[in-house]
Amino acid sequence: MNMDKILEIIRELVPGTDVAADTLLIEDEIIDSFDLVALVGELSDAFDVQIGVESVTPENFETPSAIASLIERLREG
Amino acid sequence: MNRLTKFDKFSALTGEFMQRGVRTNFFKSREQIERAISDGSVYYELCETSLLLIFSGKVDKLYFMLLSGGRFPELHLERSTVCEYAYKTGSSPDVADELVKLGLLHSANRERYEFAGTFPSEFPAGVRFAVQNDLGFAEEVLSVCFDPLTGCLPTRDELSSDIAARHLLVADGGVLRFSTDGTVGELNHLAVLPKARRSGVGSALVTAFLAAASARRFRLWVRTDNPVAQALYRRFGFAPGRFRSEVFTFTPKDQSV
Numbered sequence: 001m002n003m004d005k006i007l008e009i010i011r012e013l014v015p016g017t018d019v020a021a022d023t024l025l026i027e028d029e030i031i032d033s034f035d036l037v038a039l040v041g042e043l044s045d046a047f048d049v050q051i052g053v054e055s056v057t058p059e060n061f062e063t064p065s066a067i068a069s070l071i072e073r074l075r076e077g
Numbered sequence: 078m079n080r081l082t083k084f085d086k087f088s089a090l091t092g093e094f095m096q097r098g099v100r101t102n103f104f105k106s107r108e109q110i111e112r113a114i115s116d117g118s119v120y121y122e123l124c125e126t127s128l129l130l131i132f133s134g135k136v137d138k139l140y141f142m143l144l145s146g147g148r149f150p151e152l153h154l155e156r157s158t159v160c161e162y163a164y165k166t167g168s169s170p171d172v173a174d175e176l177v178k179l180g181l182l183h184s185a186n187r188e189r190y191e192f193a194g195t196f197p198s199e200f201p202a203g204v205r206f207a208v209q210n211d212l213g214f215a216e217e218v219l220s221v222c223f224d225p226l227t228g229c230l231p232t233r234d235e236l237s238s239d240i241a242a243r244h245l246l247v248a249d250g251g252v253l254r255f256s257t258d259g260t261v262g263e264l265n266h267l268a269v270l271p272k273a274r275r276s277g278v279g280s281a282l283v284t285a286f287l288a289a290a291s292a293r294r295f296r297l298w299v300r301t302d303n304p305v306a307q308a309l310y311r312r313f314g315f316a317p318g319r320f321r322s323e324v325f326t327f328t329p330k331d332q333s334v
Contacts, residue, residue, distance in 0.1 A: 027260050032319075033104050034163070034164070034165060034320075037095065037099055037100075037101055038097070038098075040095045041095060041096040041097035041098065041099060042097060044095060044096060045096070045097060050089075050092040050093075050095070051092065051095050052087075052088040052089070052091045052092040052095065053088075053091040053092075053095065053103055053104075053105070053110075054084075054087070054088055054091070054106075054107040054110055055107075056095075056104070057106060057107065058258070
């Protein structure tokens with residue numbers, strides 16, 4: 001399932017953090033813009049989608065759920 | 078250099094480079110990118126291991142996406158150009174050599190300060206939000222106080238938008254520009270004319286910023302060779318945080334900015 005995979009990727013990127021589907025990733029500074037590129041790379045590999053820089057916005061990465069919807073949109077798109 | 082005319086092309090180019098291990102200093106919103114492309118001011122140079130993007134303006138801004146171990150494409154800069162990249166304190170950025178090969182010189186370091194002080198209880202006297210009539214004054218003060226090459230100075234249009242959004246504060250002899258997304262307030266420029274310095278104008282403007290910007294956290298970038306500004310911010314409870322940046326510049330021969 002997408003969400004489990006997304007959570008696993010984030011936990012690997014920022015070890016020692018408690019992350020759930022509705023965790024505020026950007027607002028609570030769990031990830032910052034410097035981590036975002038790494039995260040996008042991992043997500044692209046894991047879900048075989050192409051995420052352009054223009055999709056790397058705070059809204060799209062607000063929570064793991066928001067990331068899941070972004071991936072859905074890109075897969076349909 | 079190739080001019081970018083379509084957003085789809087931009088998306089495809091950058092999409093290829095959003096992968097594991099890539100280093101980049103490119104963070105712009107889709108809106109900013111689309112506007113620049115429609116103005117015809119975005120150029121690119123591509124090779125297998127890297128993509129260079131130039132956003133042309135008063136001063137050209139250079140952005141890169143570099144695969145690990147990769148090299149930059151050949152590029153002959155002709156106009157005044159600035160390239161700033163940020164990294165986490167403690168990590169070592171290693172694109173400096175590549176930038177030097179392009180002809181850029183290291184010219185400044187900046188540090189990101191985070192606010193951990195106490196909030197002012199009142200908006201200070203002597204400071205007010207700028208109106209459109211203050212545009213000329215704001216431009217003048219900013220140009221006196223900031224290096225045109227490294228100062229990331231806003232255009233007249235950007236200043237005008239700041240005024241409309243109530244993101245520009247003025248006092249006698251000084252201005253302060255900020256931005257906020259509701260969570261993080263960032264102080265972008267603080268400028269005080271030399272004759273108005275040491276009179277509390279800077280402090281009043283920073284107090285007003287903290288009181289006016291509706292945000293939960295506050296931050297700013299300050300040059301490491303500017304102890305006067307650092308001391309001012311530290312007095313308010315700003316302190317160096319997790320990020321630093323290096324600023325590289327290129328100036329064409331026989332030409333000043």
